[in-house]
Amino acid sequence: MTPLQQIATVLVAGAATVLARALPFLAFRNGAPRYVRYLGDVLPGAVFGLLVVYCLREVDLLSAAHGIPEAAGILLTGGVYLWRRDMLSAVLAGTAFYMVLVNLVFA
Known part of the structure; x- marks a missing residue:
């Protein structure tokens, strides 16, 4: 090119x-029409739920880590969201925590 x-x-x-x-x-x-405002209210949560399902689709509970890093990351993400009510900080905290667990603790 x-x-x-x-x-x-x-x-x-x-x-x-x-x-x-x-x-x-x-x-x-x-x-915006009422249905567009409704979609704006419900789609972010639905997309986030779909993302969680997509990320967990290949977790093997019989492997060495038994899904512990994934569960801990999800719990921390949910906890930070409930505490701060900020999706971006919750996702960043959960992702960083998961990466630390996978690369340092369960390596």
């Missing part, structure tokens, strides 16, 4: 990202 093609690719990807982010605001200038 030539430098010109690389620049063009980055510019097109950037423009598409800006358009995708701005489109909902342009489409719902006068306020």
